[in-house]
Amino acid sequence: MxxxxxxxxxxxxxxxxxxxxxxxxxxxxEFVAIVGFxxxxxxxxxxxxxxxxxxxxxxxxxxxxxxxxxxxxxxxAFQTYALLPWLTVRENIAxxxxxxxxxxxxxxxxxxxDRHLAMVNLAAAGDKLPRQLSGGMRQRVSVARALAMDPxxxxxxxxxxxxxxxxxxxxxxxxxxIWAADRKTVVLITNDVDxxxxxxxxxxxxxxxxxxxxxPEVRVTLPRxxxxxxxxxxxxxxxxxxxxxxxxxxxxxxxxxxSPGRVPAPPCLTPIAIN
Amino acid sequence: MNLLRRLIAFCxxxxxxxxxxxxxxxxxxxPRRQLGALxxxxxxxxxxxxxxxLAWSAVxxxxxxxxxxxPGPVQVWEQAEGLVKEHLAERARERxxxxxxxxxxxxxxxxxxxxxxxxxxxxxxxxxxxxILTSLETVFAGFLIASAIAIPIGILCGLSETFFNxxxxxxQLFRPVSPLAWLPIVMIxxxxxxxxxxxxxxxxxxxxxxxxxxxxxxxxxVNTAIGVGSIDPDHLNVARVLRLxxxxxxxxxxxxxxxxxxxxxxxxxxxxxxxxxxxxxxxAQNPGLGKFVxxxxxxxxxxxxxxIMVAVFTIGIIGFILDRLMLTLQQxxxxxxxxxx
Numbered sequence: 001m002x003x004x005x006x007x008x009x010x011x012x013x014x015x016x017x018x019x020x021x022x023x024x025x026x027x028x029x030e031f032v033a034i035v036g037f038x039x040x041x042x043x044x045x046x047x048x049x050x051x052x053x054x055x056x057x058x059x060x061x062x063x064x065x066x067x068x069x070x071x072x073x074x075x076x077a078f079q080t081y082a083l084l085p086w087l088t089v090r091e092n093i094a095x096x097x098x099x100x101x102x103x104x105x106x107x108x109x110x111x112x113x114d115r116h117l118a119m120v121n122l123a124a125a126g127d128k129l130p131r132q133l134s135g136g137m138r139q140r141v142s143v144a145r146a147l148a149m150d151p152x153x154x155x156x157x158x159x160x161x162x163x164x165x166x167x168x169x170x171x172x173x174x175x176x177x178i179w180a181a182d183r184k185t186v187v188l189i190t191n192d193v194d195x196x197x198x199x200x201x202x203x204x205x206x207x208x209x210x211x212x213x214x215x216p217e218v219r220v221t222l223p224r225x226x227x228x229x230x231x232x233x234x235x236x237x238x239x240x241x242x243x244x245x246x247x248x249x250x251x252x253x254x255x256x257x258x259s260p261g262r263v264p265a266p267p268c269l270t271p272i273a274i275n
Numbered sequence: 276m277n278l279l280r281r282l283i284a285f286c287x288x289x290x291x292x293x294x295x296x297x298x299x300x301x302x303x304x305x306p307r308r309q310l311g312a313l314x315x316x317x318x319x320x321x322x323x324x325x326x327x328x329l330a331w332s333a334v335x336x337x338x339x340x341x342x343x344x345x346p347g348p349v350q351v352w353e354q355a356e357g358l359v360k361e362h363l364a365e366r367a368r369e370r371x372x373x374x375x376x377x378x379x380x381x382x383x384x385x386x387x388x389x390x391x392x393x394x395x396x397x398x399x400x401x402x403x404x405x406x407i408l409t410s411l412e413t414v415f416a417g418f419l420i421a422s423a424i425a426i427p428i429g430i431l432c433g434l435s436e437t438f439f440n441x442x443x444x445x446x447q448l449f450r451p452v453s454p455l456a457w458l459p460i461v462m463i464x465x466x467x468x469x470x471x472x473x474x475x476x477x478x479x480x481x482x483x484x485x486x487x488x489x490x491x492x493x494x495x496x497v498n499t500a501i502g503v504g505s506i507d508p509d510h511l512n513v514a515r516v517l518r519l520x521x522x523x524x525x526x527x528x529x530x531x532x533x534x535x536x537x538x539x540x541x542x543x544x545x546x547x548x549x550x551x552x553x554x555x556x557x558x559a560q561n562p563g564l565g566k567f568v569x570x571x572x573x574x575x576x577x578x579x580x581x582x583i584m585v586a587v588f589t590i591g592i593i594g595f596i597l598d599r600l601m602l603t604l605q606q607x608x609x610x611x612x613x614x615x616x
Contacts, residue, residue: 050516052512052515052516069515070512070515070516070518071516071518072516072517072518074516075516076512076516078509078512078513080509082507082509082510082512082513084510084513084527084528084531084532086531086532086534087527087531095517095527096517099517099518099519099523100517149516149517
């Protein structure tokens with residue numbers, strides 16, 4: 001049995017099916033990227049793993065135990081960062097550390113916060129409020145908070161999609177570095193195929209919703225550490241990127257062809273009598 | 276230089292916007308724009324005031340009432356001065372009374388050693404400024420009672436839909452009730468329930484304060500409920516992932532997030548309370564501005580109208596100052612604002 005297992009998971013909101021019959025298994029220490037179009041239900045998938053949502057059918061199991069609610073063993077870096085705006089960066093992380101490790105002495109907790117601040121290169125910004133930070137810095141705080149929970153699995157929900165290209169590149173390198181340091185299990189949700197290829201061991205494309213499901217996985221065997229500039233000339237990278245992109249585009253085209261709701265109705269042609 | 280900058284920031288938070296262009300002029304920032312702003316902020320209201328005073332004094336003498344002509348601004352100002360002078364004279368009499376009593380006490384105790392001199396309190400009538408102070412005490416007592424009831428209930432309403440649906444009909448039912456309807460009930464209940472030989476507060480004070488509370492708690496209650504109900508769901512998800520206890524969630528996430536809303540409610544509540552207070556004091560015969568207005572109305576002297584107008588302006592000015600104070604507090608607790616500093 002895999003570390004994280006989803007079996008036949010379906011989720012719908014009211015009558016709108018979002019995910020349909022989804023299977024996924026992830027091994028411990030693996031970095032998996034789930035790539036899909038926006039609006040295809042990727043955040044719903046993360047929320048199901050996080051336990052913030054319960055599936056309608058099927059099961060989500062972590063280490064063989066059914067997930068019934070959210071918990072600190074699954075650290076989430078939310079797409080919207082979800083930092084508390086009235087707390088400083090340090091206090092945001094400390095809130096997590098203090099409530100999860102109340103038995104630790106205060107000095108150990110403080111050191112733990114400082115270590116994670118330093119890990120995301122924010123040691124100098126500890127006393128700032130989230131509002132005073134750039135988007136990239138806020139996202140790093142969010143990741144630091146998730147890591148400081150010392151989770152068994154790290155869930156990154158489109159962590160970089162709101163950032164400009166340069167910041168995104170820097171943060172991708174940081175995520176790669178942090179992952180290489182402690183090899184936590186990571187599920188990364190993204191709409192950027194290159195990002196998946198740069199970071200992940202495995203890429204799983206997702207069909208566009210409604211009623212989304214997962215496509216065939218692609219193993220990324222590119223050697224680490226991966227350098228963005230070199231990758232651009234790597235034939236294996238090009239081949240993987242082409243295969244994932246093609247599959248996604250085909251899935252979108254198939255969806256368009258079969259989805260009855262999206263086919264424009266033919267114009268109503270009633271002959272008119274002309275005198 | 277730095278001090279000036281800090282003063283500007285202070286004036287902006289406290290709503291003393293009048294001084295901002297003056298201070299900026301001292302810094303030499305865009306003099307033309309600052310003069311324009313000064314004209315807008317100070318000049319236009321001054322012109323308005325001048326027009327108002329001129330029109331008032333022109334019209335006033337032509338309006339004849341049963342107790343003489345309508346007083347103009349000059350007469351009203353004279354009465355205001357008179358009230359302040361009366362206050363100072365009364366204080367002087369009070370001081371003289373206590374000085375004389377102390378003197379007598381010394382002589383008495385010398386003449387009859389071993390006997391105790393029973394001190395007497397000065398029994399002069401409260402002056403206009405004393406009435407203002409009483410009114411402020413009453414309104415804050417009512418406001419405190421209102422906040423103590425409204426904030427917890429508002430939080431519960433925001434947190435629990437079940438609780439909200441249970442309570443909401445009563446909120447809707449009692450919210451529009453006028454203070455004049457509450458007051459008789461409150462007075463009878465206070466007379467029946469608040470029976471002590473040596474009461475800490477006068478019954479009329481308690482009745483007025485409770486009436487103020489009943490009428491002013493609604494804005495705080497509704498705003499608190501809205502503030503708590505509109506917390507970013509992501510923040511609540513953080514609390515769920517961290518498995519925060521109910522209490523920690525309330526303290527660390529719910530309250531800070533709702534605080535700006537709560538203070539908006541408190542600000543509205545205080546201004547409603549101040550308005551209700553005057554009516555409550557009139558009817559409950561609680562010493563204060565309301566009773567002052569009522570007494571002036573009852574005695575019907577030739578200065579009555581001018582004195583009541585003094586009271587009207589006092590009520591307006593104090594209401595304005597209270598609102599500004601609450602606005603300042605509101606801006607201080609708003610985390611968006613404090614982040615900018």
